Amino acid sequence: xxxxxxxxxxxxxxxxxxxxxxxxxxxxxxxxxxxxxxxxxxxxxxxxxxxxxxxxxxxxxxxxxxxxxxxxxxxxxxxxxxxxxxxxxxxxxxxxxxxxxxxxxxxxxxxxxxxxxxxxxxxxxxxxxxxxxxxxxxxxxxxxxxxxxxxxxxxxxxxxxxxxxxxxxxxxxxxxxxxxxxxxxxxxxxxxxxxxxxxxxxxxxxxxxxxxxxxxxxxxxxxxxxxxxxxxxxxxxxxxxxxxxxxxxxxxxxxxxxxxxx
Amino acid sequence: xxxxxxxxxxxxxxxxxxxxxxxxxxxxxxxxxxxxxxxxxxxxxxxxxxxxxxxxxxxxxxxxxxxxxxxxxxxxxxxxxxxxxxxxxxxxxxxxxxxxxxxxxxxxxxxxxxxxxxxxxxxxxxxxxxxxxxxxxxxxxxxxxxxxxxxxxxxxxxxxxxxxxxxxxxxxxxxxxxxxxxxxxxxxxxxxxxxxxxxxxxxxxxxxxxxxxxxxxxxxxxxxxxxxxxxxxxxxxxxxxxxxxxxx
Numbered sequence: 001x002x003x004x005x006x007x008x009x010x011x012x013x014x015x016x017x018x019x020x021x022x023x024x025x026x027x028x029x030x031x032x033x034x035x036x037x038x039x040x041x042x043x044x045x046x047x048x049x050x051x052x053x054x055x056x057x058x059x060x061x062x063x064x065x066x067x068x069x070x071x072x073x074x075x076x077x078x079x080x081x082x083x084x085x086x087x088x089x090x091x092x093x094x095x096x097x098x099x100x101x102x103x104x105x106x107x108x109x110x111x112x113x114x115x116x117x118x119x120x121x122x123x124x125x126x127x128x129x130x131x132x133x134x135x136x137x138x139x140x141x142x143x144x145x146x147x148x149x150x151x152x153x154x155x156x157x158x159x160x161x162x163x164x165x166x167x168x169x170x171x172x173x174x175x176x177x178x179x180x181x182x183x184x185x186x187x188x189x190x191x192x193x194x195x196x197x198x199x200x201x202x203x204x205x206x207x208x209x210x211x212x213x214x215x216x217x218x219x220x221x222x223x224x225x226x227x228x229x230x231x232x233x234x235x236x237x238x239x240x241x242x243x244x245x246x247x248x249x250x251x252x253x254x255x256x257x258x259x260x261x262x
Numbered sequence: 263x264x265x266x267x268x269x270x271x272x273x274x275x276x277x278x279x280x281x282x283x284x285x286x287x288x289x290x291x292x293x294x295x296x297x298x299x300x301x302x303x304x305x306x307x308x309x310x311x312x313x314x315x316x317x318x319x320x321x322x323x324x325x326x327x328x329x330x331x332x333x334x335x336x337x338x339x340x341x342x343x344x345x346x347x348x349x350x351x352x353x354x355x356x357x358x359x360x361x362x363x364x365x366x367x368x369x370x371x372x373x374x375x376x377x378x379x380x381x382x383x384x385x386x387x388x389x390x391x392x393x394x395x396x397x398x399x400x401x402x403x404x405x406x407x408x409x410x411x412x413x414x415x416x417x418x419x420x421x422x423x424x425x426x427x428x429x430x431x432x433x434x435x436x437x438x439x440x441x442x443x444x445x446x447x448x449x450x451x452x453x454x455x456x457x458x459x460x461x462x463x464x465x466x467x468x469x470x471x472x473x474x475x476x477x478x479x480x481x482x483x484x485x486x487x488x489x490x491x492x493x494x495x496x497x498x499x500x501x502x503x504x505x506x507x508x509x510x
Contacts, residue, residue: 004368011364015355018396094351096316099339100368255318255332258273259311 004100008108009076016112026114034071034118037063037187038125052191057132058219059189064126065143066186066211069150071122075115077155078179080106080162084172087165090260102254106162136220145236146214152239153210156246157182163246163253186210191224198225206238263420263452264290264313269322270476271308282308284476286322290454292419295446297467298456301505305476306456310424313454314344327419340369343413343451347425350409352397358408359393362415369416376415383411386441403434410438414445420452421445427459439465460497472504480504 016023041063045056054062083106086092095105130143161175168174190198190212201207216223217232271283283305290296300306311317313326315335324331327341344351352361366376384390387407392400400408406426413421423442427435443466445451455462463470463484470487472480480487484497491503 007364007367011353011356011360014360015353018355091349093311093316093346094349096335097314097339097342097344097351098368099336099370101336257316259307259317 001101001104005104005108008105009111012108012111013113016110016114023112023114026112027117030115030118031121034067034121037067041187052189053224054189054191057129058221060125061129061133061219062189062211062215063187064122064129065146065215066150066183067122068119068126068147069154069210070183070186071115071118072147072151073154073158073179075119076111077107077158079109079111080158081172081175082106082109083162084165084169087169087257088260092257093259096254096257103159103250107158133219135218139218139220142214142218142232146211146218149214149235149239150210152243153206154179154182156239156242159243159246159250163249166253166256182207182210186212195225202227202231206235206242209235209238263292263294263327264288264454265323265325266309266312267323267325269309269312269319269324271305271312271317271319271321281476283312283319283473286473286476286478288471288478288481290452292452293446293450294469295443295453295467296455297463297470298454298473299463299470299501300456300473300479304473306473307424308476309473310344310422310454310456313422314338314342340416341418342420342422343416343418345406345409345413345421345423345426347406347423347428350397350405352405352408352412354398355396357394357396358389358400361397361408361412365412365415371416375417379415379417380411383414386444387411388437403430403437406430406434406438410441414451417449418451420454423453423455423457425457426455427457427462435459435461442466460501464497472501474505 038060041056041059044051045059049055051059080103083092086095086106086109092102095102098105157178158175161178164175165172185193185201185207190201190208198208202209202213213223213227213232214235223231266286266288269283269286270281272279272281274280286305286309298306298309308317312319312324313331315331315333315338318332326338329338329341331338352358353364356364362380365371366373371379384393387410389407389411392404392408395404397405397408410426426442427438430438439462442453442455446453446466455467457463468483470480470482470484471478472487480490487504488494488497488500491500494500494503
């Protein structure tokens with residue numbers, strides 16, 4: 001399955017090579033957009049030393065972690081967004097006659113390597129923050145766990161979004177609200193948000209486990225909202241539950257596909 | 263090879279329920295070449311999509327090569343070949359050979375049998391001249407031949423064709439018909455063909471099924487079909503009679 005996925009990526013990369021100018025422009029654009037996010041954080045800290053109790057490096061740490069998970073999924077999973085076009089045009093049919101799962105084919109659909117640059121950029125921000133912060137190295141194991149947990153949560157959100165398109169064919173933006181919205185939300189320490197919102201994204205939709213809860217552990221910080229210590233370790237379990245629900249929704253979506261006339 | 267037992271598929275359109283296919287039962291045995299006819303909107307494509315597992319039936323039972331298509335879709339995909347005349351399954355920006363290579367990997371066809379199979383298909387479908395051309399630059403006739411080859415590279419037991427000759431000129435049509443006949447007689451591949459081109463039916467199909475309003479209206483040999491409307495000599499007249507007669 002993994003082999004098939006990479007084979008599809010390679011195929012689409014060669015197809016994209018037919019349009020080199022577009023590749024160069026999109027790579028540049030990706031760098032600029034991601035650069036703006038970092039610039040905003042730096043501008044905020046030009047005027048203050050802490051943001052809701054967190055230092056510049058700590059905020060960059062949280063941003064870098066969420067951003068790394070997000071950009072990985074944005075590169076390797078977000079292609080699933082195109083499902084709404086495929087459903088409308090009926091071209092999803094051609095995916096369903098192949099002996100490979102539709103999810104694998106769609107997450108690789110028209111893959112474009114121009115987003116890889118943003119993964120590197122996020123990794124650099126996270127790397128800088130780790131180097132600049134005086135972290136407790138006995139807690140460093142949480143950092144890779146956090147990034148993987150984040151990848152699984154974002155991938156699940158994108159899968160949910162894709163599954164929703166079988167019902168809401170006319171509203172692909174609704175799905176974006178979850179994926180891109182979550183990315184925006186997780187750029188800052190959750191302590192800047194209202195208590196009820198944070199409760200919602202902890203206990204209802206487990207977005208707090210992308211970087212906030214595990215990040216607090218890695219930074220040796222207590223939760224300003226006072227959640228108990230064991231919550232820092234629930235990320236992988238929450239991600240797994242969310243992934244299973246997403247897989248179920250996806251399956252249901254495929255079974256309810258209606259295709260188009262002719 | 264293909265079995266349908268009281269299959270139905272309905273769609274909710276706004277508040278109404280449309281029955282695209284109702285109480286449809288038929289069996290196609292291995293090695294048959296069956297034409298599947300019906301006016302626009304009769305339920306042909308819906309049937310085909312249920313056979314491939316693209317659509318899940320709302321009622322009844324479907325079996326293709328012994329598998330339930332909607333539950334075992336990817337397993338079934340290895341054993342059937344599907345061609346949609348209206349849309350390509352090839353990769354638009356890639357040369358034809360690259361699409362074939364990818365298909366080889368997706369269907370896990372071993373290198374040696376792929377080689378012989380491709381040589382054979384390239385020769386019978388005359389693909390030699392445009393194997394290195396990106397699919398988007400192919401003419402419709404060339405693309406269709408490419409699609410046919412792609413559907414047969416993994417040597418499927420069943421070939422399902424949805425209007426494969428649509429929009430093709432007479433020469434291209436003749437080439438494709440000759441090829442389909444060879445696939446059926448020489449390799450014993452079971453073929454189910456939907457088309458609006460009665461020439462396809464006359465030249466290829468021993469058995470014809472006609473669907474109208476989602477129900478099977480006729481199932482028999484071409485001669486039997488001609489006999490349903492005595493006094494009419496051309497297949498076109500007979501089919502017109504059948505379509506308008508059953509519409510009431």
